[in-house]
Amino acid sequence: MxxxxxxxxxxxxxxxxxxxxxxxxxxxxxxxxxxxxxxxxxxxxxxxxxxxxxxxxxxxxxxxxxxxxxxxxxxxxxxxxxxxxxxxxxxxxxxxxxxxxxxxxxxxxxxTLKKNTLIKQLLDDEMKSAAKVTEKEAKEYYDKNKEDFIRRNQVRLSQIVVKSEGDAQKVYERIQKGEDFAKVASSMSIEKASAKSGGDIGIVKKGELRKEIEAVAFRLKKGQVGAPIKLNGGIHIFKLTDVKGTPEDFEKVKEIIIQGLSREKEQDHFEKFRDGLKKSYKIEINKEAIAKITSGNQGKPGSKEQKEEKAK
Structure with a gap:
């Protein structure tokens, strides 16, 4: 019916x-x-x-x-x-x-319904005041992070260009470990013009770059290095070294900041609340029993081991 x-x-x-x-x-x-x-x-x-x-x-x-x-x-x-x-x-x-x-x-x-409802009620009660963010807190965050709210018109970029994905991964890992981007660019980049200046390619306006590059460049934070991207002529790794533009007015971004800070506060309070409760209760984890369940599932239809075996 x-x-x-x-x-x-x-x-x-x-x-x-x-x-x-x-x-x-x-x-x-x-x-x-x-x-x-x-x-x-x-x-x-x-x-x-x-x-x-x-x-x-x-x-x-x-x-x-x-x-x-x-x-x-x-x-x-x-x-x-x-x-x-x-x-x-x-x-x-x-x-x-x-x-x-x-x-x-x-x-x-x-x-099960009662348990889940009670858990939700507990978390709702616990988080009720934990996630509150004042306008003062939002303004302080805005003042300390104005660069994050710049309406970007221009950016200054540095790049490293290599031939293979393997080389790109090695270079990216070196930079992530703290090596100086300019030094790595000078020694590793196959794009010699920018390599001479430590990878610097100067200031570029929005709309002047290829879409693939702009999608990365205009989202990076100042000083941040983007993941390798494949373009014609090689694999490129970009670093945003400077940002030019006009900061958004605080009133326009206030609610976004409050929401973001609220989520951070809520997550932080949840983790502390959860960890504190775990310490207050006697909890025993039987690792041997877990191992038996894991070993018992091996070889069964749909198990990870069987999927890996089929893939060989």
């Missing part, structure tokens, strides 16, 4: 997916509202369950606004929503009639 309704209501695969999304959210919302005392004029009755206008509002509140308006807006939409809720109630009562709520499988799922 549901598929017939979908085909009559919706046209196109995209709309069908969005409708299924709305229904899935609704199923969860309805299943979570059982046991709440019903008040007000009833909209529908299913056995002893009464559906009221207030219940309809509650169910709509669980749905994202765009889905609620798209599929359940207007008088026809409300009627459709009521029909879906009634259908879920019928399924619910039929499941209880068959005793599915008494099975071990159901009890396991409920325990």
């Amino acid at each position: 549901l598929f017939y309704k979908l085909n009559s209501i919706l046209k196109g695969e995209y709309l069908m997916i969005r409708f299924f999304t709305a229904i899935l959210v609704l199923v969860f919302a309805v299943s979570c509202s059982k046991g709440v005392e019903q008040k007000g004029e009833y909209i529908a009755k299913i056995n002893d369950t009464v559906l009221t206008k207030e219940d309809i509002k509650n169910e709509m509140s669980y749905l994202p606004p765009e889905l609620a308006g798209e599929f359940f807006g207007g008088s026809d939409g409300i009627a459709r929503l009521v029909d879906e809720i009634v259908q879920k109630e019928v399924f619910y009562w039929e499941a209880k009639k068959r005793g599915l709520d008494k099975t071990k499988e159901f009890e396991k799922k409920i325990e």
Whole structure:
């Protein structure tokens, strides 16, 4: 019946997916509202369950606004929503009639749901204030990192050009270990003109470079070295040595900074909270048992070892 309704209501695969999304959210919302005392004029009755206008509002509140308006807006939409809720109630009562709520499988799922819900509640409570970032903090970050917010018009680049990917990897690793870029460029780059000046190719404006180079050059931070990229004539490694442009106004980037700092604070607090809890509980890891599971999976269909064997 549901598929017939979908085909009559919706046209196109995209709309069908969005409708299924709305229904899935609704199923969860309805299943979570059982046991709440019903008040007000009833909209529908299913056995002893009464559906009221207030219940309809509650169910709509669980749905994202765009889905609620798209599929359940207007008088026809409300009627459709009521029909879906009634259908879920019928399924619910039929499941209880068959005793599915008494099975071990159901009890396991409920325990898993309870555990996950409690964990989410714990983390929500713990992180509530941890991720707060003040405007003062955002401004301090902005002032210390203005170069990150420059609207780049020009950049100064240095490069090292080598023939093979193997050479590029060796050069890149040397630079990552701390060797001076200019010295490596002078001794290793096959592009002799820039090699003479330590790889420096001067200041270039946006739009003057090939797209592949610009995609790297205008995203690097000052002093940062990009990963090797393959171009005609060899493998290139670029370093951004200077940036020219106008800094974005603080007000334009304030929210972006606050969001970024908030995520950092949240992650930092989460790690400290997690590590602290681990220390406060007695935890034992049986490495021998883990090793047995790992060895027991070797050679089984789909295992890493079997995939590697097939690849040979």
